[in-house]
Amino acid sequence: MKVKVGVLSAGGDCAGINSTIHWLVYSAFDRDLIPRRGMMFEILGIQDGWRGLMEIKPEKKESRNKWIMPLKPEIVRTWDRYGGTRLGTTRINPFDPKKDKGQVIVDNYKKLGLDALVVIGGFDSLGVAYKLYQKGLKVVGIPKTIDRDLSETDYTLGFDSALNVITSDIDRLRTTAGSHRRVFVVECMGRRAGWLALEGGEASGAAVVLIPEHDFVIERVIELLKKRKKEGERYCIVLVSEGAKPKGMPSIYERRGRDGFGHYYLGGVGGFIAEEIQKQTTLEVRYVALRHLQRGGTPTAHDRRMGRKFGIAAIDMIVSEDFGRMVSLRHGEITSVPLKKALERLNLVDVEKLYNTMAYKSLDQIL
Ligand code: F6P
Numbered sequence: 093m094k095v096k097v098g099v100l101s102a103g104g105d106c107a108g109i110n111s112t113i114h115w116l117v118y119s120a121f122d123r124d125l126i127p128r129r130g131m132m133f134e135i136l137g138i139q140d141g142w143r144g145l146m147e148i149k150p151e152k153k154e155s156r157n158k159w160i161m162p163l164k165p166e167i168v169r170t171w172d173r174y175g176g177t178r179l180g181t182t183r184i185n186p187f188d189p190k191k192d193k194g195q196v197i198v199d200n201y202k203k204l205g206l207d208a209l210v211v212i213g214g215f216d217s218l219g220v221a222y223k224l225y226q227k228g229l230k231v232v233g234i235p236k237t238i239d240r241d242l243s244e245t246d247y248t249l250g251f252d253s254a255l256n257v258i259t260s261d262i263d264r265l266r267t268t269a270g271s272h273r274r275v276f277v278v279e280c281m282g283r284r285a286g287w288l289a290l291e292g293g294e295a296s297g298a299a300v301v302l303i304p305e306h307d308f309v310i311e312r313v314i315e316l317l318k319k320r321k322k323e324g325e326r327y328c329i330v331l332v333s334e335g336a337k338p339k340g341m342p343s344i345y346e347r348r349g350r351d352g353f354g355h356y357y358l359g360g361v362g363g364f365i366a367e368e369i370q371k372q373t374t375l376e377v378r379y380v381a382l383r384h385l386q387r388g389g390t391p392t393a394h395d396r397r398m399g400r401k402f403g404i405a406a407i408d409m410i411v412s413e414d415f416g417r418m419v420s421l422r423h424g425e426i427t428s429v430p431l432k433k434a435l436e437r438l439n440l441v442d443v444e445k446l447y448n449t450m451a452y453k454s455l456d457q458i459l
Contacts, residue, residue: 094132096204099138100181102216106236106254109181109250139160139179141182175389208415222416231431238250241285274376277379278298278330278332289302298329302333309338317373344363345357
C-alpha cells in the first residue's frame with residue numbers, strides 16, 4: 093500500500109524540528125520495516141506551515157513546486173544538526189473568524205491526495221490540527237515549543253536548547269556584571285508559562301526569578317537585591333519571564349497588537365523592573381532581553397534525541413492509524429495522547445510546589 097504523508101511545522105520555530113523531520117523521513121523510508129508495515133511512504137514537506145496548505149493550488153505544477161518539498165533520506169540527511177525549521181513556519185491561524193480558511197485546507201489536503209498530515213506545533217497549531225481532525229483529516233501532532241506549556245507530555249521540542257542558551261548567556265553576563273558590581277535584569281521568553289525562567293534560574297543560580305504564575309511586588313524585588321548587596325555579593329542576576337506581571341498593575345508590553353491567535357506580543361517587563369531598581373536604589377542596573385536568541389542556534393543533544401523519538405513515533409502512529417493524537421513523553425517513555433486532552437489546559441508552573449513566593453526563586457528545600 094502507498095501512503096502519502098504531509099508534514100509541516102507551524103507557530104514559532106525552535107531547535108529540534110529539523111531533527112524530527114530527519115528521523116520521520118528516515119523511519120518512513122526504512123527498507124527493513126516495509127514488509128512488516130506493508131506500506132510504502134511518500135513524504136511531502138509543506139513549506140511555511142499553514143500558509144503553505146492555504147495558498148497552494150494543487151492543480152498547478154508551479155504552485156506545487158513552490159509549496160511542496162518532497163522529502164527523502166538523501167534530502168534530510170544533515171537536517172538533524174540544524175536549528176530552526178528547514179520547511180519554514182508561520183503564525184497564521186487558518187480558523188481566524190474574520191477569514192476562516194479551514195475548508196481551503198481540507199480541500200487542498202484532498203486535492204494533494206494526502207493520507208495523513210503530521211503537524212509539528214505548539215498549543216495553537218495543534219489546536220488547528222485538532223479542528224482539522226474534527227473535519228475528517230487524519231492528523232498526528234508532535235509537541236514543539238520552547239515554552240514547554242503543553243500538557244499531557246513531559247517534553248516539548250526546543251525547550252532544552254532554549255534553556256541552554258539562557259544559561260550560557262547568563263554565564264556571559266555574569267563576568268561583566270561582576271566586573272562592574274551591577275544588577276542585570278535578564279528577560280526570557282515563555283509566554284504564560286514560567287518554566288524557562290524557573291529552570292534557567294536554577295541552572296544559572298539567578299538571585300531573583302520572576303514568573304507569570306505569581307505576580308511580583310517590585311518593592312520586594314528591591315528588598316532582596318539590597319539584602320544581597322549588604323551580604324557582600326558583587327552582582328545580581330534577576331531573571332524575569334516575559335509574561336511576569338507586577339501585582340496590581342496591568343501587564344507590560346513594549347509592542348502593541350496581537351497575533352492571529354489573539355495573543356499580545358510580550359516583552360518589556362524587564363525594562364520596567366530595571367527602571368524601577370534604578371529609580372528606587374543606588375544600584376547600577378542593566379537590562380538584557382534575550383528574545384529570539386533563545387530560539388536560535390543548534391539543537392542540544394537532548395532536542396536531537398527527542399526529535400528522533402518524536403519523528404519515529406509519528407510514523408508508527410500513522411502505521412497503526414492512531415489519528416487525532418499527539419506524540420507524548422511520559423515518565424521517560426514515548427506514548428501518545430488524544431489532541432483533545434492535550435488542549436484542555438496549559439501546563440503552567442505549580443507555584444505551591446515549585447516556587448518560593450517570598451524569596452522569588454525555585455522552592456528547592458524538601459525539608
Ligand atoms: O511560543 C514560543 C514563543 O517563543 C514565546 O515564548 C514568545 O512569546 C513567542 O513565541 C514569540 O513569538 P514571535 O516569534 O512570533 O515573536
